[in-house]
Amino acid sequence: MVAGEMFQEPVRHGDTPAADGDRSADQYDTVTECAAKVAVGEVKEPERELSPAESHAMLPGEEQKPLQTRLYRRRFAVLAIFSLYSLLNAFQWIQYSIISNIFIHFYGVTNVMIDWLSVVYMVAYIPLIFPATWLLDRKGLRVTALIGSGLNCAGAWMKCASAGPGLFWVTMAAQVVCSVAQVFILGLPSRIASVWFGPREVSTACATAVLGNQLGVAIGFLLPPVLVPNTPEEGKEQMGYNISIMFYGTAAISTLLFILTVIVIRDRPILPPSQAQAVLPTGLAEDYSYKQSIINLFKSKPFILLLLSYGIMTGSFYSVSTLLNQMIITHYKGEELNAGRIGLTLVVAGMVGSILCGLWLDRTKTYKMTTLIVYILSFLGMLVFTFTLDLGHLLVVFFTAGALGFFMTGYLPIGFEFAVEITYPESEGTSSGLLNAFAQLFGIIFTFIQGKLTTDYNPLVGNIFLCAWIFIGIILTALIKSELKRNDINTGNSKCQALPTECPVEKAANGVKLDLSRETTL
CATH class of the missing domain: 1.20.1250.20 (MFS general substrate transporter like domains)
Structure with missing residues (x-):
């Protein structure tokens, strides 16, 4: 036994490992006969016993049967x-x-x-x-x-x-x-x-x-x-x-x-x-196109809105984190050590926020409502941080920075999971990668602009600039249509049918096409 097999054997492309005599891993690649073509006589229906995979495939109108997990x-x-x-x-x-x-x-x-x-x-x-x-x-x-x-x-x-x-x-x-x-x-x-x-x-x-x-x-x-x-x-x-x-x-x-x-x-x-x-x-379909996957994502209005709102929020967090030392030193001379501690408070509070937000989503599945509430609270936290920074009380700055980090960083996993829900069954890596790309882009832009405003004027002007953009992000988030495609599959609320992408008589099956319901869940 090689190292790593203490957990389980890896699944290689094309493998069909069995589990306790039940259906093998080809359950991932569910196939049905081309019923329409058979009905009109274009393809003669083969007279043979159905395989286990085909017997479990879902025909139109058939009651959904849960697959083995x-x-x-x-x-x-x-x-x-x-x-x-x-x-x-x-x-x-x-x-x-x-x-x-x-x-x-x-x-x-x-x-x-x-x-x-x-x-x-x-x-x-x-x-x-x-x-x-x-x-x-x-x-x-x-x-x-x-x-x-x-x-x-x-x-x-x-x-x-x-x-x-x-x-x-x-x-x-x-x-x-x-x-x-x-x-x-x-x-x-x-x-x-x-x-x-x-x-x-x-x-x-x-x-x-x-x-x-x-x-x-x-x-x-x-x-x-x-x-x-x-x-x-x-x-x-x-x-x-x-x-x-x-x-x-x-x-x-x-x-x-x-x-x-x-x-x-x-x-x-x-x-x-x-x-x-x-x-x-389990694997990519033969006709899978990464370019087409990107195009599909950019054709999705909810994803575009989330892409922009996520970039604004995360870019603002990057900018605040980068310029925090400069903002603190402007109002509190000689407090370099406390500036670092305030930055630590910002990050640690955000870690707590991330875990709590993740637990909340697993319990409630209220993705849009949670995203919108966290966005609004981040905006309020940014306002409070902006207008209390120059009061001369470091303890106040510690508290406001912690609250700001809690909500801003808590938003990160919410954005990732919300993107997966509204873009399912597109690749999770592609959607989260695009979110991160926009976060980096907004982070660079916001850092340079806020840094320039802070240097030429004062930290108040730079922070107000971010507040204005976060408010725009709230509006964009409110416009997102919440369609929880992945959650509907898991709960059985979706009218999902496993349909073949190609007729088995003409070509070996290479995947499934999901017919998802259009029901909206908040």
């Missing part, structure tokens, strides 16, 4: 390993910015060049998200996870070679590799939750996967100042030694996580975890 314990290991290497990727993003003054002195570069070590994460994501989501659709979860974890590990080891003065461009190259790894990481939470977790835990699983990335940012606020203290009197040699400890520690952990990724993560379980996954094919 099962939850595997491996799902928790998959979620844990992904969350950990996502954490490490986020840590490597923020580890320079939080001690930027130390790296400026060590490498002898400008503040702008250190800022680019952070901005490169956003810049790299936008053009690379399309090949990354294409790979996820074509090669599956395992290959995408291996690339993300592997690049994260490679970037960490490259940084070990940059722990010396004059080696800034080596560390920049390493950060570029880590930023590419991020593209293969941020789009996976929805896919992992959908293909591994049941309908009553899918939103919590997605929130937990998102939580790993947020936890990495939180650790990035805390750990680098401890490992690399600001001691210029000890010289660059000691400073380089401290930096190398941080780099080598990160590389060692990333190597362990890459090995665990190889052992644990698989594309999907043998049997699906939900009815929504059971009616989907």
Whole structure:
């Protein structure tokens, strides 16, 4: 038995593993006869005994029969390993910015060049998200996870070679590799939750996967100042030694996580975890087009509205997080340490918000109502933060920043899961990838504009700019038509029929076509 089989055997393309003598995994590829053509005599109906797959296929008007599903314990290991290497990727993003003054002195570069070590994460994501989501659709979860974890590990080891003065461009190259790894990481939470977790835990699983990335940012606020203290009197040699400890520690952990990724993560379980996954094919249809999938998403008005509103909210959060130190120092001179603590409060409160929002969605399935309420509360939190920032009371800033982070970050898994619901059965990786791309795009735009307004005027003007955009996001969210396609499949409320995409007599079946009801659920 090789490592990894302690959980279960992976499902390879074309395999049909059996489970306890019941129907095999070809339940995913349900097929029916071309009834219409048979009826008019175009195709002669073969006189033979129906196969198990055909006997369970649904004909028009036939009562829906639930397909076999099962939850595997491996799902928790998959979620844990992904969350950990996502954490490490986020840590490597923020580890320079939080001690930027130390790296400026060590490498002898400008503040702008250190800022680019952070901005490169956003810049790299936008053009690379399309090949990354294409790979996820074509090669599956395992290959995408291996690339993300592997690049994260490679970037960490490259940084070990940059722990010396004059080696800034080596560390920049390493950060570029880590930023590419991020593209293969941020789009996976929805896919992992959908293909591994049941309908009553899918939103919590997605929130937990998102939580790993947020936890990495939180650790990035805390750990680098401890490992690399600001001691210029000890010289660059000691400073380089401290930096190398941080780099080598990160590389060692990333190597362990890459090995665990190889052992644990698989594309999907043998049997699906939900009815929504059971009616989907195990592999891509022969006529599947990634380009057509993108076109289908952009033809969906609800998804376009969610795309814009998600980009506005998440981009605003990125901008506030990036410029928080500058805003705090403007009103509270010499409070650099507390500025970092306020940032930590923002992130930790957001982690709590993510988990609670995920639990709430699993319990209620009220996606649009929850999304709209959280959006409105984020807007109110941004208003309170904006107009209390200059009152001169740091405790007030701690409280308002925590409330703002709670709702803004709590929105992230809600947006992911809402997108999966309204775009089902399109790929989860494609929808979440597009959401992240728009978040990065809005984040870059908002950061530069708010930074300019803050520098030329004051933080109040920059924050009002964000408040105006978040209000626009509320309007866009209210216009989204809530059609919970995936949830309707799981609960049996949808008039869903498994119909063949091709006539079996003319061509082997390559998937199913879903005929979904148009019922709307709030």
